[in-house]
Amino acid sequence: MKFSSERVETLPPYVFSQFHKRKKELEAEGLDIIDLGIGSPDLPTPEFIVDELVQEVYHANNHRYSPYQGSAEFRQAVADFYRSNYEVDLDPETEVLTLIGSKEGIANLITAVVNPSETVLVPDPGYPVYQSAIHLAGGKTALLPLIPEEDYKPNYQSLPQDILDKTKLMLLNYPSNPTAGTVNIDAFLEAVSLAKKHDIAIAHDAAYGLVTFDDYEAPSILQAPDAKDVAVEFGSLSKSFNMTGWRIGYVVGNRDIIQALSVVKSNTDTSQFLPIQKAAAKALRSDFSTVNDNNAVYEQRQDKVLCALKELGIEVKRPRGTFFIWAKVPDGFKSMEFSELMLEKAGVIITPGSVFGPSGEGYFRISLSVPSERLEEAIKRMKVLEGGV
Numbered sequence: 001m002k003f004s005s006e007r008v009e010t011l012p013p014y015v016f017s018q019f020h021k022r023k024k025e026l027e028a029e030g031l032d033i034i035d036l037g038i039g040s041p042d043l044p045t046p047e048f049i050v051d052e053l054v055q056e057v058y059h060a061n062n063h064r065y066s067p068y069q070g071s072a073e074f075r076q077a078v079a080d081f082y083r084s085n086y087e088v089d090l091d092p093e094t095e096v097l098t099l100i101g102s103k104e105g106i107a108n109l110i111t112a113v114v115n116p117s118e119t120v121l122v123p124d125p126g127y128p129v130y131q132s133a134i135h136l137a138g139g140k141t142a143l144l145p146l147i148p149e150e151d152y153k154p155n156y157q158s159l160p161q162d163i164l165d166k167t168k169l170m171l172l173n174y175p176s177n178p179t180a181g182t183v184n185i186d187a188f189l190e191a192v193s194l195a196k197k198h199d200i201a202i203a204h205d206a207a208y209g210l211v212t213f214d215d216y217e218a219p220s221i222l223q224a225p226d227a228k229d230v231a232v233e234f235g236s237l238s239k240s241f242n243m244t245g246w247r248i249g250y251v252v253g254n255r256d257i258i259q260a261l262s263v264v265k266s267n268t269d270t271s272q273f274l275p276i277q278k279a280a281a282k283a284l285r286s287d288f289s290t291v292n293d294n295n296a297v298y299e300q301r302q303d304k305v306l307c308a309l310k311e312l313g314i315e316v317k318r319p320r321g322t323f324f325i326w327a328k329v330p331d332g333f334k335s336m337e338f339s340e341l342m343l344e345k346a347g348v349i350i351t352p353g354s355v356f357g358p359s360g361e362g363y364f365r366i367s368l369s370v371p372s373e374r375l376e377e378a379i380k381r382m383k384v385l386e387g388g389v
């Protein structure tokens with residue numbers, strides 16, 4: 001007897017699990033494996049946020065169900081953040097919704113917007129969760145080509161007309177996982193005008209919106225005029241405030257899309273624990289100095305890794321956002337082969353680019369969200385490999 005549904009059965013296998021199985025085997029042999037595949041910050045949540053949670057958790061009023069759409073206080077904090085950071089006005093009642101992490105929101109959004117067998121455009125290479133969520137919702141995926149030479153901005157010109165005609169929803173993600181690609185506002189102007197012309201909804205995943213370097217500031221898609229006619233933007237405290245385990249995020253923008261999503265959610269969950277929403281509101285109302293401190297740590301790690309890769313003959317442009325390095329594998333290697341070699345010969349896990357889509361072939365991703373000493377040790381081992389690759 002098989003109890004799992006066809007949709008679950010036909011989900012493509014999770015490639016990371018293969019590496020983790022091998023990691024366990026090697027560790028059982030006593031080897032020390034350094035995992036640069038992890039996409040979750042190693043740094044702790046800032047103390048002022050933890051303190052707020054601890055205080056609020058003692059109030060019995062906070063132990064009840066949250067309103068379905070999230071607490072008014074958190075939604076107001078999101079709206080105020082958009083006003084001060086992006087000069088975008090949002091109605092916290094209709095244009096902001098609290099999420100139990102943006103992953104939840106993105107998965108439920110697809111159910112809320114897409115009918116079975118309708119097409120969703122996803123960036124290639126892109127975050128693999130998009131395709132699984134589309135598959136589970138019964139939708140069809142079409143790949144949105146990106147331009148590596150232009151920091152992975154979308155290549156709309158190469159999309160066939162029939163794909164544009166049947167696309168219901170387009171997912172974008174800048175700063176991008178896995179490519180660390182970033183855009184300026186003109187990429188969003190182009191996306192919005194295309195979406196309006198072809199009746200496409202846009203969901204922009206801004207999980208790394210605050211993880212940026214130097215004087216680059218990642219734009220919000222809602223800064224594009226008329227964006228609210230077609231677009232929503234997902235935000236998360238996971239990466240910017242080191243709060244992955246807390247499960248708190250938000251979606252903002254087009255009220256019809258948000259309304260549809262809130263119907264799915266109110267039948268699925270009852271929002272997040274109130275003390276977590278309160279602590280997250282405090283984070284969004286902070287001066288963002290903790291975010292800047294984090295970014296400075298990532299930047300130092302970036303320097304080290306870029307320098308080491310250069311010595312290995314792998315040139316990479318310094319990314320303006322995310323805690324990822326996206327680099328070409330040495331000539332003659334496939335992504336998977338090179339990643340396997342790294343694990344077997346250096347005891348370092350890197351992520352093969354091919355797991356992020358067909359255009360990821362030929363690349364690998366390194367995550368900088370590991371303690372600096374471990375990163376340095378990984379670099380040392382990679383250099384030992386130098387002769388071999």
Ligand SMILES: *Cc1c(COP(=O)(O)O)cnc(C)c1O
Nearest residue numbers: 101102103127177207236238249
């Ligand atoms: C980490 C990540 C998310 C998930 O964030 P949560 O808010 O923790 O669910 C979403 N999108 C991308 C691209 C990510 O890398």
